[in-house]
Amino acid sequence: MSELATETWTEVCRKSQLSPGTGVCALVKGKQIAIFWEGISDQIFALSNYCPFGKVNMLSRGLIGDFKGELMVASPLYKQRFSLQTGQCLDDESVSIPTYQVKIEGDAIKIAA
Amino acid sequence: MERIIVVGNGMVGHHFIDQLIQQDKLGQVQVTTFSEESRLAYDRVQLSSYFSGKTADDLMMTSPEYYDEHGVQYFVNDKVIEVLPEEKIVVTASGRRESYDKLVLATGSYPFVPPIPRPEDKAAEENILVYRTIEDLEAMTKSGENSKVGVVVGGGLLGLEAAKALKDLGMETHVVEFAPRLMAVQVCDGGGAILRTKIEELGVKVHTEKNTKEIVAGENTRYRMNFADGSSLDTDMILFSAGIRPQDQLARETGLELGPRGGIVINNQCQTSNPDIYAIGECALWEGKIFGLVAPGYSMAKVTVDHIAGEQAKEFAGADMSTKLKLMGVDVASIGDAHANTEGALSYSLSDEARQVYKKVVTNAAGDRLLGAVLVGDADDYGNWLQLFLNDMPLPVAPEYLLVPSSEEGAAAAMGVDSLPDSAQICSCFDVTKGQICQAVRDGATTMGDIKATTGAATGCGGCSALAVQVMNAELENLGVEVSNDICEHFAHSRAELADIVRVKKIKTFEQLLSEHGKGHGCEICKPAVGSILATFWNDYVLKDDHISLQDTNDIFLGNMQKDGTYSVVPRIAGGEITPDKLIVLGEVAKEYDLYTKITGGQRVDLFGAQLHELPKIWSKLIDAGFETGHAYGKSLRTVKSCVGSTWCRYGVQDSVGMAILLENRYKGLRAPHKIKFGVSGCTRECAEAQSKDIGIIATEGGWGLYVCGNGGMRPRHADLFATDLDDVTLMRYIDRVLMFYVRTADRLQRTSVWLENLEGGVDYLKEVVIEDKLHICEELEQNMHHVVESYQCEWKSTVNDEKKLARFSQFINADEPDNNLQYVRERGQRRPATEEERIQTIEIVEAP
Numbered sequence: 004m005s006e007l008a009t010e011t012w013t014e015v016c017r018k019s020q021l022s023p024g025t026g027v028c029a030l031v032k033g034k035q036i037a038i039f040w041e042g043i044s045d046q047i048f049a050l051s052n053y054c055p056f057g058k059v060n061m062l063s064r065g066l067i068g069d070f071k072g073e074l075m076v077a078s079p080l081y082k083q084r085f086s087l088q089t090g091q092c093l094d095d096e097s098v099s100i101p102t103y104q105v106k107i108e109g110d111a112i113k114i115a116a
Numbered sequence: 117m118e119r120i121i122v123v124g125n126g127m128v129g130h131h132f133i134d135q136l137i138q139q140d141k142l143g144q145v146q147v148t149t150f151s152e153e154s155r156l157a158y159d160r161v162q163l164s165s166y167f168s169g170k171t172a173d174d175l176m177m178t179s180p181e182y183y184d185e186h187g188v189q190y191f192v193n194d195k196v197i198e199v200l201p202e203e204k205i206v207v208t209a210s211g212r213r214e215s216y217d218k219l220v221l222a223t224g225s226y227p228f229v230p231p232i233p234r235p236e237d238k239a240a241e242e243n244i245l246v247y248r249t250i251e252d253l254e255a256m257t258k259s260g261e262n263s264k265v266g267v268v269v270g271g272g273l274l275g276l277e278a279a280k281a282l283k284d285l286g287m288e289t290h291v292v293e294f295a296p297r298l299m300a301v302q303v304c305d306g307g308g309a310i311l312r313t314k315i316e317e318l319g320v321k322v323h324t325e326k327n328t329k330e331i332v333a334g335e336n337t338r339y340r341m342n343f344a345d346g347s348s349l350d351t352d353m354i355l356f357s358a359g360i361r362p363q364d365q366l367a368r369e370t371g372l373e374l375g376p377r378g379g380i381v382i383n384n385q386c387q388t389s390n391p392d393i394y395a396i397g398e399c400a401l402w403e404g405k406i407f408g409l410v411a412p413g414y415s416m417a418k419v420t421v422d423h424i425a426g427e428q429a430k431e432f433a434g435a436d437m438s439t440k441l442k443l444m445g446v447d448v449a450s451i452g453d454a455h456a457n458t459e460g461a462l463s464y465s466l467s468d469e470a471r472q473v474y475k476k477v478v479t480n481a482a483g484d485r486l487l488g489a490v491l492v493g494d495a496d497d498y499g500n501w502l503q504l505f506l507n508d509m510p511l512p513v514a515p516e517y518l519l520v521p522s523s524e525e526g527a528a529a530a531m532g533v534d535s536l537p538d539s540a541q542i543c544s545c546f547d548v549t550k551g552q553i554c555q556a557v558r559d560g561a562t563t564m565g566d567i568k569a570t571t572g573a574a575t576g577c578g579g580c581s582a583l584a585v586q587v588m589n590a591e592l593e594n595l596g597v598e599v600s601n602d603i604c605e606h607f608a609h610s611r612a613e614l615a616d617i618v619r620v621k622k623i624k625t626f627e628q629l630l631s632e633h634g635k636g637h638g639c640e641i642c643k644p645a646v647g648s649i650l651a652t653f654w655n656d657y658v659l660k661d662d663h664i665s666l667q668d669t670n671d672i673f674l675g676n677m678q679k680d681g682t683y684s685v686v687p688r689i690a691g692g693e694i695t696p697d698k699l700i701v702l703g704e705v706a707k708e709y710d711l712y713t714k715i716t717g718g719q720r721v722d723l724f725g726a727q728l729h730e731l732p733k734i735w736s737k738l739i740d741a742g743f744e745t746g747h748a749y750g751k752s753l754r755t756v757k758s759c760v761g762s763t764w765c766r767y768g769v770q771d772s773v774g775m776a777i778l779l780e781n782r783y784k785g786l787r788a789p790h791k792i793k794f795g796v797s798g799c800t801r802e803c804a805e806a807q808s809k810d811i812g813i814i815a816t817e818g819g820w821g822l823y824v825c826g827n828g829g830m831r832p833r834h835a836d837l838f839a840t841d842l843d844d845v846t847l848m849r850y851i852d853r854v855l856m857f858y859v860r861t862a863d864r865l866q867r868t869s870v871w872l873e874n875l876e877g878g879v880d881y882l883k884e885v886v887i888e889d890k891l892h893i894c895e896e897l898e899q900n901m902h903h904v905v906e907s908y909q910c911e912w913k914s915t916v917n918d919e920k921k922l923a924r925f926s927q928f929i930n931a932d933e934p935d936n937n938l939q940y941v942r943e944r945g946q947r948r949p950a951t952e953e954e955r956i957q958t959i960e961i962v963e964a965p
Contacts, residue, residue, distance in 0.1 A: 015929065015930045016929045016930055020923070020929060022661055022664050022665065023665060024664070024665025024666075025664055025665050025672075027924075027929040028927060028928055028929065029928055029929050029930045029931075030927075030928040030930060030931040030933065031930075035927075035928075035935070035937075038929075041637065042665065043627075043637050044637070053937075057679070057681070058952075059679070059680055059681035059937070060681060060927075060935050060937050061669070061677070061681040064669040064672065064673070064677070064681075065640075065669065066639070066640040066643055066644070066665075066666075066667075066668060066669075067637075067665075068606075068636070068637045068638040068639035068640060068642075068643060069606075069636045069637040069638070069639060070605075070639060071605065072636065074637060075639075077639070077640035079668065079669035079670075079677055080677065080679065080681075082640060084640070
């Protein structure tokens with residue numbers, strides 16, 4: 004809980020800067036955070052930009068979609084899929100990546116990190 | 117160790133040895149083979165392909181290395197001239213004496229040359245020829261250089277093959293046949309008539325009912341053939357192909373029993389009258405019959421291997437002589453009792469002069485069993501009918517409906533493979549049964565590639581491939597393996613089907629396709645595939661808002677993502693031709709951005725290590741210098757590799773660089789199921805390695821030779837020769853059609869090589885579609901391609917001119933910083949990504965969950 008207490012909302016960009024179905028990366032307190040706009044359900048997700056398989060910051064550049072109904076992003080390097088909701092890797096149970104809360108105020112996208 | 121000597125290293129002799137190798141029996145026996153020819157076994161069935169581009173090497177079925185590797189002793193150019201059966205020794209022309217425990221005679225046959233009075237001089241030796249060996253082919257080529265007119269005596273299967281060879285050599289070609297029709301053994305009068313029309317349309321003159329009385333010196337030509345009916349024919353070259361005779365001379369001198377008209381008599385175990393001597397192939401006479409096809413020879417070889425190994429139960433039980441072949445592009449097939457000689461047999465025939473198709477079925481008196489059939493012009497029914505015949509199955513419909521498959525009754529006649537017994541032979545070349553194919557599927561085979569690799573089915577003549585696919589799919593279904601071509605969980609369609617839907621319904625966006633024909637949100641499989649299809653047919657800018665979410669990162673950022681998340685920059689250098697000034701620009705840009713620089717196999721320059729925010733600046737400079745994108749990131753045309761060609765090379769016969777540049781610029785925008793590479797060589801030395809490319813072009817004196825569907829990479833494949841002597845326009849027209857047909861029908865991420873291997877009917881079918889326009893789609897394919905060519909845009913040029921698009925090219929949307937996780941070391945004067953050990957962990961990357 005102490006961790007949560009230190010989290011504050013940071014505005015990272017405007018929704019109008021994004022394209023539906025794609026991601027961008029924001030730098031929040033030194034952390035690289037991937038932000039996705041899933042167009043069909045019109046939801047915004049935020050999770051770590053770092054792919055633990057490729058060991059590179061680039062998940063924001065992955066393709067998004069669903070795997071058996073679970074919304075996911077596929078890593079551009081070796082195609083492992085991560086749940087947009089939970090950060091759980093859908094191809095390897097033992098791996099998951101951090102996720103972040105998102106809220107939208109007007110056109111502003113804010114991240115808790 | 118038991119010693120086996122094989123006399124003759126033709127297809128059957130080699131098959132015998134190969135069976136020993138395949139069955140791992142060579143440890144127990146020592147095998148020695150002798151050939152009177154200068155080469156080891158080659159594919160005599162494919163002889164005519166020697167004249168359409170294949171070389172003697174292409175026809176080889178084995179090699180000295182292969183025999184060496186397996187300890188097979190071989191002697192070429194050394195004919196066995198004597199067998200001493202008491203001492204069990206063979207003696208060769210060179211004086212070699214070798215002892216044996218078992219002797220296998222695979223001496224084959226020789227061409228029958230009727231005893232016609234003829235000139236007997238050196239010129240006659242060079243210009244009155246037969247058609248049997250590679251040496252014969254070489255002699256034909258030589259004679260062809262000084263001949264305008266050629267005559268083939270004999271209108272049978274081999275004769276027509278030989279006629280094609282003469283056509284390919286560019287001669288005015290005639291076929292002279294004694295019987296009233298062509299292919300008299302296999303085909304009846306009705307079929308013969310259609311066959312004749314089709315062959316004559318190809319420019320071969322056919323003369324039937326001609327009995328050659330004598331060959332004399334000609335007036336304007338080298339020879340004149342005088343016929344018994346008083347007519348005559350002038351010609352420069354004469355080729356006898358009037359049937360074969362068993363090569364039984366050695367057996368005769370050895371005292372083995374022969375048939376009254378020749379042939380070495382064998383029993384069901386393929387033993388001759390001397391139990392230690394076997395005879396197999398065309399030299400053997402079984403129950404009074406000689407088998408002039410390769411498949412029965414292979415069966416005999418198998419039986420002999422088994423018998424020598426002590427398996428007495430295996431027997432040669434005769435062979436079905438049904439055949440299907442393509443003669444000069446005409447499909448001809450014959451099954452069983454084609455002439456309705458069986459008592460009470462009934463014939464039904466259809467002669468379609470409009471389509472030039474002839475079909476005949478012969479049934480028993482009750483009309484419920486197939487006894488024989490003839491097909492000319494369209495032999496698609498062969499596989500199903502052969503099974504009906506071989507397995508003595510009740511006819512699925514009344515016989516007349518077998519002939520008209522387009523009617524409803526006929527549709528029912530397409531027999532389900534489920535009704536075949538397991539013993540049904542599917543591949544006659546390698547004697548593969550339905551049961552064996554099903555077993556292979558049960559053992560895990562799921563593709564035709566697997567089936568070919570494990571059973572050998574469809575790797576001979578390929579005539580059974582369609583049927584083998586049906587058997588495989590049926591068995592997969594029986595096993596509950598869903599034979600699903602669905603691209604992914606979001607669309608119940610294959611890529612080819614999606615391409616059809618997009619094209620026919622003129623669908624322009626992924627959203628529309630998903631809502632009308634799919635479900636869910638899409639995924640990393642279907643999105644790029646549909647993106648590629650949309651790009652193929654509508655050729656919009658790939659970064660258009662509608663399409664951007666479909667693109668893989670490589671396509672979004674128009675560069676290939678490397679292992680560290682940076683991108684490569686690969687400008688197009690069409691044909692590998694570049695001016696010094698442009699080369700200097702590349703060097704300057706690479707130096708300014710410290711890009712790792714490497715020359716590629718596709719004759720261009722790769723610049724590595726560009727970060728997102730650097731890409732637009734780099735490309736602006738390159739575009740200003742006249743470069744455009746090289747699509748190295750796309751499933752699209754990559755490079756057209758070329759040799760320097762006739763402009764500089766003293767051997768070149770055409771301008772290969774010019775052609776390469778023309779082709780690269782024509783197809784550079786095409787999005788495809790996978791990457792596509794071309795090669796153009798300026799002469800047959802083939803320095804551009806065109807035969808390892810998707811599209812290969814090799815210059816000859818007469819124009820361009822087109823090769824299709826080759827591949828390097830993980831599973832190399834030589835491209836197939838598709839057409840020869842093409843002019844520039846026809847060449848491009850064929851490439852337009854081949855590529856567009858590929859793009860329409862291939863699976864996702866399927867290279868042209870695999871696509872062709874999975875295409876039913878293979879390269880012959882592709883030729884029918886592209887050259888003969890069998891599907892009547894060529895005009896449309898060309899229009900599709902025309903649209904792609906017309907609407908080409910350099911994606912980098914469009915991007916650097918669009919402020920909104922440029923916004924994407926930064927690591928962070930809210931900061932102007934680069935990615936601080938990138939680390940490099942210098943090596944050989946350039947930078948490269950640091951290895952894990954070399955990295956200094958400066959930032960905390962993974963948080964505790």
